[in-house]
Amino acid sequence: MTTTLTPTQAAPKAAGPVDPSAAVEPSVTEESKTQRTTPALATVRRVTSVAGSALWKSAAILAFLALWELGPTYLASPSTRVFLPPLHEVLLAWGKLFEAGTIQGHIAASLTRSVAGFGAALVAGVSLGLLIAWYGRLNSVLNPLLELFRNTAALALLPVFTLLLGIGEESKISIVAYAAFFPVLLNTIAGVKTVDPLLIRAARSLGLNSVRLFQKVILPSAVPTIFTGIRMAGTASILVLIAAEMVGAKAGLGYLIVNAQSSFLIPDMYAGILTVSLLGLGVNFLLVALERHFSRWRTAVGAAAS
Numbered sequence: 001m002t003t004t005l006t007p008t009q010a011a012p013k014a015a016g017p018v019d020p021s022a023a024v025e026p027s028v029t030e031e032s033k034t035q036r037t038t039p040a041l042a043t044v045r046r047v048t049s050v051a052g053s054a055l056w057k058s059a060a061i062l063a064f065l066a067l068w069e070l071g072p073t074y075l076a077s078p079s080t081r082v083f084l085p086p087l088h089e090v091l092l093a094w095g096k097l098f099e100a101g102t103i104q105g106h107i108a109a110s111l112t113r114s115v116a117g118f119g120a121a122l123v124a125g126v127s128l129g130l131l132i133a134w135y136g137r138l139n140s141v142l143n144p145l146l147e148l149f150r151n152t153a154a155l156a157l158l159p160v161f162t163l164l165l166g167i168g169e170e171s172k173i174s175i176v177a178y179a180a181f182f183p184v185l186l187n188t189i190a191g192v193k194t195v196d197p198l199l200i201r202a203a204r205s206l207g208l209n210s211v212r213l214f215q216k217v218i219l220p221s222a223v224p225t226i227f228t229g230i231r232m233a234g235t236a237s238i239l240v241l242i243a244a245e246m247v248g249a250k251a252g253l254g255y256l257i258v259n260a261q262s263s264f265l266i267p268d269m270y271a272g273i274l275t276v277s278l279l280g281l282g283v284n285f286l287l288v289a290l291e292r293h294f295s296r297w298r299t300a301v302g303a304a305a306s
Helices: 020-057 059-075 076-084 087-100 102-134 136-150 157-166 169-193 195-206 208-249 253-262 265-295 295-306
Strands: none
Touching: 020 059, 059 076, 059 087, 087 102, 087 265, 102 136, 102 169, 102 208, 102 253, 102 265, 136 169, 157 169, 169 208, 169 265, 195 208, 208 253, 208 265, 253 265
């Protein structure tokens, strides 16, 4: 049986007139609005994320500073407040010391001694550490002696350095160098010894001699561990120097702290302590930046792998 369609049944029902601009213009308008607002929204979100992250990371420090400011005022007794002034009094005392030029002179004296001792320890520690790690016989001969001196506290030898070198700059620089030497030395040895043996074998199979092997494989692989020791040595150099300046010195942050304490200038004493903390924090940030600079190849390898 054949079905015949009439023209009205075969032809679709004609729709009303269609305006092309009415169908296309809304999507184009929304897309253009999105293109205009996306950079601004991305910038706002980025700034908000960075600010939130910074606030979260500094929350403990801000809480500590708030406690330092409000605790002595509202929680401590008047007698305790004499020995623990609020933060604003310490900052006012620091400002007066800065205006008088006193704090700058003490910082310069401490930094000069610390940098001299730390530099000597850095050169000696890295050089000797590389030699000991590279030559096994030298390690077996010097290791017992190094362990003996490593377990002797630097401050315990302060009277010895003072008797032998006097109370001048030599004794303070020497005690700083002694305290900073062993962290650099031991981490240098550990860094060289923990290099992947497969890297060494691959380099030797490529025909690298001992000098090129050390320059291209051993030293770059040991840099992160060496810088760990350098950061520890930087902290030790400042702490030991402050203790040495408290014993016999006429300038320096340690002298400022102990002199303010004996003169009953308690805000000045806390200003010196706060300066030592900020100085140590600055040294650590500087060493971390240097470590990132000398370890850029690790970042490049990680980025390429990802």
